[in-house]
Amino acid sequence: MNIGKAAEISGLPPKTIRYYEEIGLVVPDRSENGYRDYSDVDGHRLKFLQRSRSxxxxxxECRMLLSLYDDKHRASGDVKxxxxxxxxxxxxxxxxLNGLKTTLGNLVRCCHGDHRPDCPILDDLAGKEPLNS
Amino acid sequence: MNIGKAAEISGLPPKTIRYYEEIGLVVPDRSENGYRDYSDVDGHRLKFLQRSRSxxxxxxECRMLLSLYDDKHRASGDVKxxxxxxxxxxxxxxxxLNGLKTTLGNLVRCCHGDHRPDCPILDDLAGKEPLNS
DNA sequence: CTTGACCTTCCAGACGCTGGAAGCTTTAAA
DNA sequence: TTTAAAGCTTCCAGCGTCTGGAAGGTCAAG
Known part of the structure; x- marks a missing residue:
């Protein structure tokens, strides 16, 4: 199948699929006209990549997972x-991220948020009287 | 002060400080010998950047925060x-991330994790009988 | 025969640095 | 005083993971 079809069934954009070829993840055959020609197995591998990337x-890590997937004798413990x-x-x-959220939340709570020019958030960023963290 | 000192008081590596100059965030004077010469105000701005980046x-966004910080007439609501x-x-x-964690957690729970070659995680990645998500 | 969709390659850019090379200046020690 | 080390300079390249665009070949439909 052409790259467009491979994109459709894998859920990856063609640009990404070409990139994956460039870095050696999924290297398709070529048709006579020079178009990439993806086998069903290639399609599976692309879908596998889409899912593991997501x-x-x-x-x-995906490269490793793929090679574990290819290796019929690998232990499932490796994958686990x-x-x-x-x-x-x-x-x-x-x-x-929770830490960041807490800190920003404290800052926002302390800021009156009106049209006055003084702002506790900027004061904190500038290092004045730290609220926390 | 030289870049090393500015790095010390701001907590940013010299390379990063040079980069911030390149993109116009903090542009210092130059000494006669060509060295960057940071003022105390520059130092404050670098510290401000370090904190807001962290x-x-x-x-x-930091550029915007800095310009709000510079603008004596800005409303604190903008910052908030x-x-x-x-x-x-x-x-x-x-x-x-919680969604990812749940999905991966389900996969890990289903995987026996021993030396047997079959692995539910790889099966899922390959699209067989999806466990969830 | 033309249009438009699809394919190709190659180059550049996005983010935010980070590393290294080659070559200055300044400082400290022998 | 000589020398070595530390610190500074610029420039170029690379990290990861694509993404966009240009220039051009190919194919199917009308």
């Missing part, structure tokens, strides 16, 4: 630990 | 709404 795996590690990273990010 | 504001908008973005990101 779950927050990096390109290199990669996923667990990803969960830990996500939790860490959430914790950081 | 709170998740983008460079362009920018901060509130940032909070909304953060909440949105947290919600997305």
């Amino acid at each position: 779950l927050g795996f990096s390109i290199e 630990s990669l996923a667990q590690q990803k969960i830990d990273e996500i939790e860490e990010k959430i914790a950081q | 709170l998740g504001f983008s460079i362009e 709404s920018l901060a509130q908008q940032k909070i909304d973005e953060i909440e949105e990101k947290i919600a997305q």
Whole structure:
């Protein structure tokens, strides 16, 4: 199939699919006219990439997952630990974002938000009398 | 003060400070020897940038915050709404990450994680019998 | 035969730095 | 005084992950 069809079934834009070829993730055959020719297996791999990318795996992690997927003798534990590690990273990010939210929330609560020129938020950013954090 | 000192008091690496000059955020004077010469005000602005970047504001948002900071007649409401908008973005990101976490958590729970070659996580990524999402 | 959709390649840009090379100046120690 | 180290300069390139655009080839429909 052409790249347009591959894009349709994988849910990835053609530009992204070409990029994935460039970095060696999914390298299709070529038709006589020079067009990329994706097999069904290629289509599966692209869909696999779309799904794992959307779950927050990096390109290199996806490469690893793909090679585990290709390896018929791999242990499922390898995959599980990669996923667990990803969960830990996500939790860490959430914790950081919650911290930011709290700090910004404090700032916003302290700001009267009217037309007066003094503003506790800017005062805090400038390092005056820190509210917190 | 030289860039090293400015780095020290702002908490930003020299490379970053040079970059901020390049994009016009903080442009210092120059000494006779060609070295950057940061005033105390420059130092404050760098610290301001360090703090607002660490709170998740983008460079362009920081530029806006700095100009609000410079403008003695600005309304604090402008700043407040920018901060509130940032909070909304953060909440949105947290919600997305929680969704990812749930999905990955389901996958991990379903995976036996031993040495057997079949793996529900890879099966899901490949699009077989979706567990959720 | 023409139009328009689709395909190709290549180059550049987005964000926000970060690293390194090559070559200054200044400072401190031997 | 010489020398070595630290700090400064500029310029160029790269990180990750695409995304946009230009210039041009190919194909299917009317």
